[in-house]
Amino acid sequence: MKFDKFTYTNLHRIQELLGGPECGLDMLPSTEMFEQEVDLAKLDSISQYLKEYHLMTKEEMPEGVVSGVKFLTWNFNCPLFLANFQKHLAAAGVTFERSKIDHISSVFSPSVDAVFNCTGIGAASLGGVSDENVFPTRGQVVVVRAPHIKENRFRWRPNSDTYVIPRPFSDGSIVMGGFFQEGNWSGNTYGYETEDILKRGLELFPEIGKRSELKIIREAAGLRPSRKGGVRIEVERFDQVNGKDRFIVHNYGASGYGYQSGLGMANEATDLYFEATKCFKQKFPRNHRSHRM
Template identity: 35%
Template sequence: MSKDPRTVVIIGAGVIGLTIAHVLSSDPSNACEIVMIARDMPEDIDSQGWASPWAGANWTPMPMGGLDERIKRWETVTFNKLWDMIPTGLVKPLPSRMYSDQENNFVDPWYKDLPRDFRVLPSHDIPSVYKSGIGFTTISVNPSVYLSWLKSQLESRGVQFVRKKLRSIEEAADAAGPDGIVVNATSLGARSLIGVQDTKMYPVRGQTILVHAPHLREFLGEAEVYPNGGVTYMIPRPGPDSTVLLGGTTQAHNWDTSYDKETSDQIFTRCAALEPRLLEKDTVHVLSHNVGLRPAREGGPRVEIEWMKLPLEGRLVPRMDSAIPQARKVLVLHAYGFGPAGYQESWGAAEEAVNLLKSSILRSGSN
């Protein structure tokens, strides 16, 4: 990076923006001042305006890793990073089982070398309602604790946090200054951020139930998605409070953030069929019903560099002040659109994003 500190403004304080800031600030050679500007901050765990507090926040097999080598690399880097963090208590190792009603669903999966202890389950270890199954050891984090840890790490390194809703890339560039850099980690906000307005972004509605269930200590799930967007999984979380997230739904293009009782009943019924101990009323207690919108993108996540011309064209573009803007270019790093995989791709994507940023600065001849 530049020898003279420059300002890097990161828009969005979700898991992707925070992880990029962590990677950027971890290397002393990256001489920069980092400012995170966001409407929602890590302490806003009850806000439905962003996705990070509502995530499953574990590693779960997803199809994109088998279709895109870049995403597979992100997932590999992230899994290994989180696995190494287990001694901190922030990350929980989880023995896991997944089942399918398809006989050949788990034949040579792309992820077989990624989680630990991967194995195809023998027929006598598979419930009779399923036709195949796999076992492995995965990891999970508790979003409220993990996001707060990331923020505290960044604050200890001098990263500034500013609570503000930015309406345009130009506002972010103004905050970064003449030689500044903008990182666009706005997730669903990329649809409406002026200068980006990415109409490929769309929500995937997720509804879950958080329960206290101290005797549930493994990840359980089904591979299939039901016609109404229902999915079945149970994710124990790290920490002494013995919480387990029961899911869920994956409903594309659904913006509804309201609680739906019928959906909740279906989630609990499916999970209890897979793990009957959920019906033990003396030990299992419902703590909350949750609804969040995953920030998905047609064609997959966008992680790339763009040099944007300022001022943005159009007389309706809002500005922070009435000063006449000077014509210039600003370096923008886009990192958004991770859908349901933000946590499990975060470290790999952040490392690539920072490398892209450093390479672009070197190519531009900046000193």
């Protein structure tokens, strides 16, 4: 919750840094509906910071829904946003190297002060980490062309969720989902899951159009990096070189909320690192060479 709040209330700074909503990050209206009772205290707490928050009345809710909220939320066009973010970081002096790491100790070359371990599902098998609490929650999504859809809609039910999320500054793509399959390691996509997603999505949001007229751009499956006990954000002392401690900063386990809470998680991870090293936290530290995996 605290990571969600930090992310929600600070993402505008990233948006500004990257030149505005065209970077692939914008705010759109969202409606979330629940088929089972939700924690009203939790709703009350998020209502304090969500923009244009509104608790739906009985009249506004469709059959089968017991509670619902409307608010403005952040929408990522992930491929566009990540490309722009990388470009920004590269211009600020961050270098990127891509390789598969078998053991976390292998990235501690002599010039490295700290390693931020953001390996997601990889934390389950990475040598030196091998976190047995990490497990996949498989999802499948269908990307559909529907430029007239400018808002998010979610319907949550036990063991299932149906959602429609527009991709800002795309060719009019919306992401339709989904599935939450805990423990399923398959990265395959299945035609019957696509049909199920489309059926549920069109019931939820009939304005998208008719099934027979939909232009499907892509079907994709992914593994949410889940973790028993929740996220792991923790500093571990790795060794000491010339009297100076070197650290691993773990930051993984975001499950299905990495975009929603990632900025808050990263902020916590860097706070812990600067606390451990007693360094002053700069806005954009440039002197520390660190690896993010």
